[in-house]
Amino acid sequence: SLVVNGNSVPVAALTLNGGLTWSQSIMPAATNSSTDQYAYVMSNNSDSFVAVRRSIDTSKTTGKIVYTMDRGRSWNSATTFAGSGSYVPAAVYPDSTPYMLFSAANSDTAYSSPTGDVWTPVTLPIASPWACSAGARGCYVALAANTAAGSNIAIYQDFGNVWRQTTMASTLVWKSVATADGVNFVAVGEATGSRDTNIVNYSNNRGASWASATLPSSGRWSAVSSNGTTFVALRQNSNKAAYSSDSGRTWTEITLPAVRGWTRLIGSPRLYMALSTDSSSSSAVAVSVDGG
Numbered sequence: 001s002l003v004v005n006g007n008s009v010p011v012a013a014l015t016l017n018g019g020l021t022w023s024q025s026i027m028p029a030a031t032n033s034s035t036d037q038y039a040y041v042m043s044n045n046s047d048s049f050v051a052v053r054r055s056i057d058t059s060k061t062t063g064k065i066v067y068t069m070d071r072g073r074s075w076n077s078a079t080t081f082a083g084s085g086s087y088v089p090a091a092v093y094p095d096s097t098p099y100m101l102f103s104a105a106n107s108d109t110a111y112s113s114p115t116g117d118v119w120t121p122v123t124l125p126i127a128s129p130w131a132c133s134a135g136a137r138g139c140y141v142a143l144a145a146n147t148a149a150g151s152n153i154a155i156y157q158d159f160g161n162v163w164r165q166t167t168m169a170s171t172l173v174w175k176s177v178a179t180a181d182g183v184n185f186v187a188v189g190e191a192t193g194s195r196d197t198n199i200v201n202y203s204n205n206r207g208a209s210w211a212s213a214t215l216p217s218s219g220r221w222s223a224v225s226s227n228g229t230t231f232v233a234l235r236q237n238s239n240k241a242a243y244s245s246d247s248g249r250t251w252t253e254i255t256l257p258a259v260r261g262w263t264r265l266i267g268s269p270r271l272y273m274a275l276s277t278d279s280s281s282s283s284a285v286a287v288s289v290d291g292g
Helices: none
Strands: 002-006 011-014 023-026 036-043 049-053 065-066 089-091 101-103 106-114 120-128 130-136 139-144 151-157 163-181 185-190 197-203 211-219 222-225 230-237 237-242 251-261 262-266 271-278 286-287
Touching: 036 089, 049 089, 089 163, 101 130, 120 139, 120 151, 120 163, 130 185, 139 163, 139 185, 163 197, 163 211, 185 222, 185 230, 197 222, 211 230, 211 237, 211 251, 230 262, 251 286
Parallel strands: 089 130, 130 163, 163 222, 222 262
Antiparallel strands: 002 011, 011 023, 036 049, 049 065, 089 101, 101 106, 106 120, 130 139, 139 151, 151 163, 163 185, 185 197, 197 211, 222 230, 230 237, 237 251, 262 271, 271 286
């Protein structure tokens, strides 16, 4: 796992033993502008990581996107990327599924890259601002964003074939979607107006159709991930989470070590790592090695 501190001298912290020890990696410099700092990091295998700035400035010739293929020992700037503005990365499972970036603005163009170096434009079936995305084994889902009214719009791609539009089972402000096998997907969010909900949506057919399920408690569910066996969802500003061992149909509540603004969750075959990145609360990392 790798975590980025996105200040003007950005530092990546890498752990290879479930968070017990960390090593430091200095990344290409950013400015003090919040839009120029690194906002996202993703990985599609144990050696490869990609970091994306909060907003990509087309006037920059280098450093729009940076990547490493040696666990952070050295970083390189992406050779080709034609997009600009803010992008939402797909949460790709570490099975060498290509990286994907979806525009946070109204766009029908995404970008795909196997390594983070050369990015190829991908035409989507509809134009939308995109809230979140996930992919594994060449299958992807992306959920449309609408912070005012919520959204029930999604798109999916089946084994590299054409993208198709579909409808979610619920209308929510989507925060996170996850998969570990490209077949089973789970999505969480919150009600409009930053209100609580206990609804989760899941798909067991690569994102083609969706059903709703009930979480153990109502809250602002901020993140979901999978380790290949279970799904875990985090409830923001609490010490509560939930896990599902039946691909999202039923959920059991679990207790985290502390009340924090949990907003990021990383799942891998070995562990889950939950990150608190909310500035209103103390930063923290929580690790589970037993499936949640």
